[in-house]
Amino acid sequence: MGQVNFYDRQLSRYEIERGDHRNFIGGMWDEVGELQFEFLKEMGLKPHHKFGDIGCGALRGGVRIIPYLDAGNYYGLDINASCIEAAHHEIELHAIEHKRAELICDDGFRMRKFGAQFDYCIGVSLFTHLPMNHILRCLIEVAPCMAEGGAFYATFFLCEQAQLLNPVKQPRGGVVTNFDSDPYHYTPAQIEWMAGQAGMTSEHVEWGHPRSQRMVRFTRREGGGSGGDASAGSV
16 A cells, blocks of 8 residues: 555664654644543543554553553554664553554554454554555455454544535634645535445444544444544444
């Protein structure tokens, strides 16, 4: 899968040791990292669950989630090899090696490489940077790796159908999103269609991101379950 945004740049070891990776993956390290963690717990994540972090980056959320989970239950995947290196650096800084987080670099969302069935997955600030075909690939790859009743939570920038082809200034944070360039926006109908192509359903879940990224919960049609209670509506 080819690169479609800035994320192909590889950080040097010096940049990682200096902590530059915390801004490279979007900044707001503490705010968004804590938001992810608290959201997942609200959705029902427990220590015994198998958890997949898709586009895990340098573990902005992972450094909070890994200590909470039982050892061996965190699986992180990212396309950027230097971010995986930075993730290992963060694991050492936080002294959580004993939690045995499994991290891989992969350019096609191949979660099957882990050989696990996931109760929960998340992709924060992932689909906001990807065109539709890349998102479809991710959903199609992830769907068969979800446990029965499992949920995959992913963020999007949303727009109305009438705004689709135009730049849209998101209401919080001032991010301007686009139809055909990064950062991307999508309509609820497009998201629902993509879910259907992967044999999944989608629904909006409130979570309060500071830059107006909206959370969508994907579940396998045959699973018939979701990750927890939330104020939700069809997407």
